[in-house]
Amino acid sequence: MELSAPVTGGPCWAELGTTDPESAQRFYTRLFGWRPETDPRPGAGGYTVARLGDAAVAALTPLYEESQPVAWNVSFAVTDAEATLREVAAAGGQTLLGPTEVFDMGRFAVAADPTGAVFQLWQAAAFPGAGVFNAPGSLGWVELLTRAPRQAVSFYTAVFGWSVTASGRYPQWGVGGADFGGMVTMDDRFPHEVPAHWLPYFAVGDVDAAAATATGARGTVLMEPVSHPERPRIAVLRDPQGAMFGVYRATDEA
Structure with missing residues (x-):
């Protein structure tokens, strides 16, 4: 990823929804060296931030x-979640969860593109997003998997202005001249049952x-490590609860 910090229109955060948060914390701590911190506030619903x-x-x-x-x-x-959701609707997508206030941290919404891939919007207040990209254990690339690539390109370029x-x-995909995904x-x-989705x-x-x-750690390798001439060495994994994600070699340029 050519981004070093969150920027408008770019990926700013990755969030796992899981059936067993405690087991997931152990798995990812072992894999990435994360330090999990669970928000103790009653309204936080067990939300846990992973830190490096x-x-x-x-x-x-x-x-x-x-x-x-x-x-x-x-x-x-995004700078305005409501305005972005209007752009989502105009481009053929749909709102799954309207903008919600998250304490003093920001505003959150969930949407789906016309090909079925779900993604989230974050309008930052006190919390801008990930504090580091591209370092071992941190987010470094995002990938859309879809059966309708032309429709996806039309949608995301209209909503976010991506290159x-x-x-x-x-x-x-790129924003402001910096590529961040593919x-x-x-x-x-x-x-056939695997829907379109975003993969961090x-x-x-x-x-x-x-x-x-x-x-x-009881995970699964879905795609064995492979190297590409013009891309970094990668693998696709699945955690014990079933969530898929990718890894890539940090010393390679993504």
Whole structure:
């Protein structure tokens, strides 16, 4: 990711919704070295911020609704959540959760693009988002997997004003001249029941070691570590509760 801090229109946060927050904390602490801090306030609902040193890097939460899937969710920074949701509707997407005040931290909303991929909006107040990107254990890339790439490009460029850079068969998303993610077209290799989704990638020092650590902690390797000529070494993993995420080698440029 060419971003070093949250910017308007770019990814600013990754948040895991899980059936077993305590087990998830143990898994990711072992994998990434996170230090989890659960918000004790009654209204926080068990919201836990994961830190590297003093920097907030991600969050882990219990599921708040029965229909909510176990999954990692990506948040994009906006200056006006209501205005952005109007743009979402105009571009063919839908609002799943209207803007909600989160203490003095900011405003939060959930939306879905026309291809079915769910994403979150964050209008910052006291909390801008992740305190570090690209360092081992932190968010470093986000990837949209969709069966309708042209529709996705039309939607996200209209809502966020993203640039789309052709990079072989892997288009890359950018904001303000900085690339932060990519897009994969889901084909017959993906099971039909797997919906379009956003996949966060976290930086690690050694992709192969991270895959082995995840397996030892009862996770699963969905895509074995692989290197690409023009991209970093990556792997796709699944935690013990079923949430998918990617890892990439931090010393490579994403």
